[in-house]
Amino acid sequence: MTMLVLDANVLIRAVLGSRVLFLLRTYAEQTDFLAPDTAFQEAREHLPSILERRKVPVAPAIAALRSLAELIQAIVLPS
Numbered sequence: 654m655t656m657l658v659l660d661a662n663v664l665i666r667a668v669l670g671s672r673v674l675f676l677l678r679t680y681a682e683q684t685d686f687l688a689p690d691t692a693f694q695e696a697r698e699h700l701p702s703i704l705e706r707r708k709v710p711v712a713p714a715i716a717a718l719r720s721l722a723e724l725i726q727a728i729v730l731p732s
Contacts, residue, residue: 659688659725661695668700668717677724686725693718693727 667673677686696718701711 654685655683656685656687659686659692661688661692661699664688664692664696664718664721664725665700665703667721668696668714669703677721681724687728688725690727690729 663673667677697715700714700718704711704714
């Protein structure tokens with residue numbers, strides 16, 4: 654199985670757009686998607702300001718980010 658490590662930018666694009674989410678769902682059975690837990694944290698920090706500029710509600714986007722955990726495994730990095 655192929656593994657792909659994603660950063661915060663990809664997580665944000667998965668929440669804001671449809672293409673990244675489509676690709677994640679399409680390849681989920683044949684690819685292990687991983688992201689450092691810090692990438693999820695960074696996405697949670699930056700999404701509100703991005704969404705406010707776009708005049709988009711924050712709560713549904715944060716819920717969508719949480720739901721990405723079904724497709725992307727968060728990896729806890731040692732400190």
